[in-house]
Structures are given as C-alpha cells and as structure tokens.
Amino acid sequence: MxxxxxxxxxxxxxxxxxxxxxxxxVELGVEAEVNHSDLxxxxxxxxxxxxxxRDIASQLTSLGGIVVSLNNMIDKKELKEKIAxxxxxxx
Amino acid sequence: MLANxxxxxxxxxxxxxxxxxxxxxxxxxLLLQAVCIEPRYIEAIIRHHRELPYMVxxxxxxxAHARSEEGALAVGISIITLAEPIIFGSELNDPVKLxxxxxxxxxxxxxxxxxxxxxxxxxxxxxxxxxxxxxxAEAVTIIKS
Numbered sequence: 001m002x003x004x005x006x007x008x009x010x011x012x013x014x015x016x017x018x019x020x021x022x023x024x025x026v027e028l029g030v031e032a033e034v035n036h037s038d039l040x041x042x043x044x045x046x047x048x049x050x051x052x053x054r055d056i057a058s059q060l061t062s063l064g065g066i067v068v069s070l071n072n073m074i075d076k077k078e079l080k081e082k083i084a085x086x087x088x089x090x091x
Numbered sequence: 092m093l094a095n096x097x098x099x100x101x102x103x104x105x106x107x108x109x110x111x112x113x114x115x116x117x118x119x120x121l122l123l124q125a126v127c128i129e130p131r132y133i134e135a136i137i138r139h140h141r142e143l144p145y146m147v148x149x150x151x152x153x154x155a156h157a158r159s160e161e162g163a164l165a166v167g168i169s170i171i172t173l174a175e176p177i178i179f180g181s182e183l184n185d186p187v188k189l190x191x192x193x194x195x196x197x198x199x200x201x202x203x204x205x206x207x208x209x210x211x212x213x214x215x216x217x218x219x220x221x222x223x224x225x226x227x228a229e230a231v232t233i234i235k236s
Binding site: 007008009010011012013015016019020038052053054055056071072073074075076 | 139143144145146148149150152154156157158159181182183184193195197201202205206208209212213
C-alpha cells in the first residue's frame, strides 16, 4: 500500500504529516510506504491514499485514489481515525 | 527539541497587525534580519497564501513558508503571537493568533527542525500558553519547557 502526503510546497506541512502517519501506522499495525510531495508532482506519484489538509485535499480528488482531508494538521486523533477508515476501504 | 532551533531574537509576542499580509510580514521580517531569507521569500509566502489558504494548519496557527528556491538562504524559524487574532481566510481554522514562519532549505537540519516543531505543536497545553504569553521571556520559557 502506498500513501502520499501533499502540501503546497512539498517541504513543510506534508513532511510533518508524513511523520505522524508513520507513527499512526505503527499503532494500527499496518505496513505501508509513505511519501510526501508538492501538489503539482502528486499526479505523477501513483498512490492508494492521498492525504492533505482540507484546502489541498479538494485538489487531490481527480488522482484516482482515496483522499483523506485533514481539518487540523496537528490533531493525531483525527489523523488516526481518517487513516484507519481509508485503509478499511482498500482492504 | 524546538528550543535548539530558535533564536530568541526571532520571537515576538503580542504584535499589532492590521491584516494577514501585515502578520506574514511581521513574522518573516525576523528571518530577514537573521539573514535566513531574501525579501522575495516574503512576497512568495503572501502569493501562495492568496492562492490557497492551506498554511493555516490548525485552529489559530499559521505555518508561513515558501519554497526553498523562492529566496531561502538558511534554515530558520520565527514565532510571533498577535495582539489581536486576525482573519486569514481559512474556513475552519480562523482567526490566527500564532504565526510560525519557516525558512526551508532541503536537508537533514530542516527535517530535524520540522520534527521538533511538530512535537511541540502537538502539546496542546503548551501551545495555548504560548499564544497567551505576555512577553518574549515567558514565550522562551514555554518553548524550552
């Protein structure tokens, strides 16, 4: 399974979310490859799940994967629930 | 920890700003003085935010940054709290009270800074106290705790 985290610049918030997703995956006992990129490169990186903050996520819906939209980037509970839900859909 | 990456000269509390552009300039100006960015980096942040207000990452928190090639000279971070919360045009996370400005050059130091920033931001109680800090000394104490 591949998860791609996107943000506007591909340097700041996407990397910070990626770190938290890796922690969440350990807690969920799920193995997945997690990467981050900027919005314009996202289309070229085929993934099962695309993650972004709310304003970014609305632009990820055409990429063909499941989109996880985060309201609050530093809320680990929201992240864990939404990632778990997305993984369920793939299974 | 975050305290290892931030210079006290890059912290201001209760800054008076008229609007979001003003608030972005106030935070970025500290990095300009610290020679972490060129002036064009500030204009790039404002342009990105105008296109999409995605940098308001959590309730009350703006993580202002542009791309490294848009005028970042070194890894740096500044933190300002606003005297009055300001509307940044974020649907869910307005108004903003805390503006964190990052200068990002790619590489390991940048990654370590982001990791320690994330660690700090997830301590909700500390972030609340930082937003309410009366002066720079108090803000520094909170960041170091």
